[in-house]
Amino acid sequence: MGAQDFDRRLFDELIPLPDGTSYNAYLVKGSEKTALIDTVDPEKIDVLMAQLEAVTQLDFLIVQHVEQDHSGSVPAVLDRYPNAKIITTPKAKPMLVDHLHIDPERIVTVEDGETLSLGDRTFQFIHAPWVHWPETMLTYLREGKVLFTCDLFGSHLATTDLYATDKKRVYEAAKRYYAEIMMPFSSIIKGHLEKLARYEIETIAPSHGPLYDDPAFILDAYRHWVLDPPENLVVLPYVSMHGSTQVMVDHLISALADRGVRTEPFNMTVTDIGKLAITLVDAATVVFATPTLLVGPHPSIISSAYLTNALRPKLKYAAIIGSYGWAGKTVEQITGLASSLKLEWLDPVMCKGLPRKADLKALNRLAETIASQHQSL
Ligand code: FEO
Numbered sequence: 467m468g469a470q471d472f473d474r475r476l477f478d479e480l481i482p483l484p485d486g487t488s489y490n491a492y493l494v495k496g497s498e499k500t501a502l503i504d505t506v507d508p509e510k511i512d513v514l515m516a517q518l519e520a521v522t523q524l525d526f527l528i529v530q531h532v533e534q535d536h537s538g539s540v541p542a543v544l545d546r547y548p549n550a551k552i553i554t555t556p557k558a559k560p561m562l563v564d565h566l567h568i569d570p571e572r573i574v575t576v577e578d579g580e581t582l583s584l585g586d587r588t589f590q591f592i593h594a595p596w597v598h599w600p601e602t603m604l605t606y607l608r609e610g611k612v613l614f615t616c617d618l619f620g621s622h623l624a625t626t627d628l629y630a631t632d633k634k635r636v637y638e639a640a641k642r643y644y645a646e647i648m649m650p651f652s653s654i655i656k657g658h659l660e661k662l663a664r665y666e667i668e669t670i671a672p673s674h675g676p677l678y679d680d681p682a683f684i685l686d687a688y689r690h691w692v693l694d695p696p697e698n699l700v701v702l703p704y705v706s707m708h709g710s711t712q713v714m715v716d717h718l719i720s721a722l723a724d725r726g727v728r729t730e731p732f733n734m735t736v737t738d739i740g741k742l743a744i745t746l747v748d749a750a751t752v753v754f755a756t757p758t759l760l761v762g763p764h765p766s767i768i769s770s771a772y773l774t775n776a777l778r779p780k781l782k783y784a785a786i787i788g789s790y791g792w793a794g795k796t797v798e799q800i801t802g803l804a805s806s807l808k809l810e811w812l813d814p815v816m817c818k819g820l821p822r823k824a825d826l827k828a829l830n831r832l833a834e835t836i837a838s839q840h841q842s843l
Contacts, residue, residue, distance in 0.1 A: 469510035486624030496584020621675030721833035
């Protein structure tokens with residue numbers, strides 16, 4: 467069940483969705499009871515309610531995650547089935563009351579590992595906090611070996627494909643999704659992956675994007691993104707107002723290429739921040755390149771530093787380059803914005819006005835340092 471949202475272009479009023487998204491819900495009928503797993507964003511409530519017209523009995527509404535793109539239609543479903551109970555985690559219960567004003571009497575909480583029988587089908591609930599809020603859980607259907615994962619393993623991709631058949635397209639969408647939604651919690655996801663290794667899984671059914679009938683495809687991708695060391699790659703968010711910083715960016719990219727280091731530059735005035743986030747999944751080094759606006763970095767570079775800090779990628783090194791007219795506190799402001807990153811800051815290269823030979827030599831030294839550090843990864 468659920469709805470495809472081909473037209474949506476922003477999530478959380480922040481994240482670009484070039485391929486839309488979906489809000490998947492799943493109806494599971496047992497010999498005695500019937501359960502609905504998750505609902506849909508309120509924008510698509512009519513789609514879900516039309517699907518439920520053929521469903522006369524609903525005993526359980528399993529809420530795996532309280533964020534409104536999955537829970538926003540819960541009140542309408544409860545109204546339609548007055549005897550249905552919500553099944554959720556103890557942490558989710560007060561959140562459902564706060565965010566949706568659900569009657570607490572209609573909520574039953576389940577502990578990690580607890581089971582629920584529908585007669586000839588049995589769910590086991592797996593608490594999995596921080597994928598993507600603190601209250602989240604997964605649901606394992608023993609018969610059929612289906613793992614329902616809500617946000618985890620999802621992709622912002624609207625498609626008529628039920629399963630991930632166009633692997634290349636789904637991989638890109640799932641990686642964008644991981645970068646923006648899951649990467650801040652990668653150390654916790656590591657534990658979830660270990661826990662899931664104990665389950666025999668034939669199908670992974672997320673609540674965004676297509677299902678996976680080849681679970682290894684997405685599990686291996688997550689292991690790579692979460693566990694493997696970063697790559698010999700520099701991500702370079704930049705802005706140039708009058709060309710000086712652009713000269714530095716071009717020189718650094720060339721100097722890095724000469725030393726065997728790949729760079730992905732992003733002009734932050736035009737870039738899709740999802741592409742920047744995807745590159746942060748793999749990169750070992752970030753270089754922020756900025757002109758000085760008044761006495762600090764360009765606002766678009768402030769935004770990129772803030773976002774990088776929030777996403778907590780596997781970066782090992784960072785540097786700042788740029789130009790200024792008379793003075794500035796660019797370096798202090800960017801390092802302050804990215805203070806949560808556990809990495810080594812390399813010497814900045816800031817030049818007054820248009821770069822001179824000495825500035826370009828300093829960029830060569832920065833490229834040399836990055837290449838040498840990457841070799842040790
Ligand atoms: Fe798809 Fe965290 O909601």
